[in-house]
Amino acid sequence: xxxxxxxxxxxxxxxxxxxxxxxxxxAEGDLFDxxxxxxxxxxxxSIYSEGVFxxxxxxxxxxxxxxxxEVEFGIKIIKEFRGMGYGSEATRIITDxxxxxxxxxxxxxxxxxxNLRAIRSYEKAGFKRCGKIVIDGVEFIxxxxxx
Numbered sequence: 453x454x455x456x457x458x459x460x461x462x463x464x465x466x467x468x469x470x471x472x473x474x475x476x477x478x479a480e481g482d483l484f485d486x487x488x489x490x491x492x493x494x495x496x497x498s499i500y501s502e503g504v505f506x507x508x509x510x511x512x513x514x515x516x517x518x519x520x521x522e523v524e525f526g527i528k529i530i531k532e533f534r535g536m537g538y539g540s541e542a543t544r545i546i547t548d549x550x551x552x553x554x555x556x557x558x559x560x561x562x563x564x565x566x567n568l569r570a571i572r573s574y575e576k577a578g579f580k581r582c583g584k585i586v587i588d589g590v591e592f593i594x595x596x597x598x599x
Contacts, residue, residue: 457497459545462538463507464497472498473509478531488588489562491516499542501533510538513546515559522558523550534569543577551599558599562592571595 457464494516500507511529525546529539550556562585563570579595
């Protein structure tokens with residue numbers, strides 16, 4: 453049975469990649485999410501808002517590349533739902549899950565330096581900048597959160 457991680461305003465549901473709802477295409481999303489680097493052993497979650505009468509798909513996230521007690525994290529929020537706190541809450545929920553249930557001691561991510569909204573969201577969720585990394589010629593800020 454798929455895992456369900458419940459927060460105050462969002463619910464994360466584990467699902468197979470083929471079953472993830474599609475995020476509508478938007479130019480800003482393409483600009484902020486270049487597909488670079490290797491992805492090993494991914495676990496995907498769809499993110500839903502938790503409303504009183506309904507639940508709407510607002511994005512997805514993934515943990516991947518588990519190695520030596522740490523794991524990498526990525527998230528996408530649908531354009532219409534950005535800036536509403538769903539990403540920060542989902543990030544906190546998934547990192548807590550990684551620490552308490554999965555036993556990881558560190559969660560790290562990469563973010564483009566000009567994606568200021570995402571950087572603020574990650575910092576709000578407890579991530580700290582820890583350097584820079586270049587993957588396939590693209591420079592990222594590396595951020596991490598430790599247990």
